[in-house]
Amino acid sequence: MQYIDLTHAFTPNMPVYPGDSPPTLTQTGFFEKDGYNDFHISTGMHVGTHMDSPLHMLENGKRLSEFPVEKFFGKGHLIDARKKTINASLLRNKEISEGDIVLIMTGFYAKFSERQYYEKYPEIEENFANKIVELGVSIVGMDTPSPDRVPFKIHKILLGSDVLIIENLANLDKLSKTLGQNGQFRVIALPTKFAAEAAPVRVIAEIC
């Protein structure tokens, strides 16, 4: 079994969505003085590799803590969307079944620390999102900050059908290079069990 970590490390100097306050991760206990080290975190949910739940965009949507854990495991599909328009044609000829997890590789994650990461990321087209819903996909993840921009129509299509969204994925190129010819892998995407509209998530690709 081989594992690939698709998660950015959460550090205080990681980039944030324009206008959002940066997270703080502050040392509050010090070994020399206290006999132990302790940290304290203060952050919004939409920073680093995180998962959006329907409550984020829907008045009475579900919180992340309300989903059964089965939702977070599924057969993975890596969609190569580098330098391509992200529309439904990219899903053609893929054997995607209900409960599967789709990861979109735009290559944009390499710009994670650059300003243009949040300014110029590619969006997902509406017919792609509708096809994802039609197929019964469990989770859609991407190596960009968001599937769309204001007024967040794609977010609403996906979350409106309880398709969870993972933003700011890392290492999709590594996954792509590691996959065998059959391309088979499993995704395990476990969010913290926060009773909230989103949460940090640890995302692992498991290759047999």
Added chain:
Amino acid sequence: MQYIDLTHAFTPNMPVYPGDSPPTLTQTGFFEKDGYNDFHISTGMHVGTHMDSPLHMLENGKRLSEFPVEKFFGKGHLIDARKKTINASLLRNKEISEGDIVLIMTGFYAKFSERQYYEKYPEIEENFANKIVELGVSIVGMDTPSPDRVPFKIHKILLGSDVLIIENLANLDKLSKTLGQNGQFRVIALPTKFAAEAAPVRVIAEIC
């Protein structure tokens, strides 16, 4: 495949270690006014179901974000320690191998919301911790707030050998009832990738 979630939900009113500030999970965006819902979290790491890393008790110990993800997957062993002294005899006749994950069921998690949860939890004896290290166990988890009390000798034995610790597990009784006669299961314990001494962790038992 059957999954059991061994994680307490993270809510602002969850109990905390005596003396620690309670976490806050505050709504900062409101659908009616803002068009979306947002939450903000402020918390120490040692609340709810969380994982301790060596840095917590060792001056130059590793942060949680420094471990390869293989560390978080392993064959599970459920040790029934209800109404028993937690010493090395409980590990006898178990086929525990290097990289396995040991979960200690004291039954104490049922008191999670009661005051005595933090006051009267059972401790792990030194010979149990030494045996865990000798066997090369990857992670030890328990349904109590801590394996020990000040001066945290057990913490230091375990973390000193890079054995990670999970505290405040839930649903071990459910796991016990669900396991087949062979008792086989796998543990997947994915912490958030915080560059810190500990972090919230989502812990799943996977039964084939």
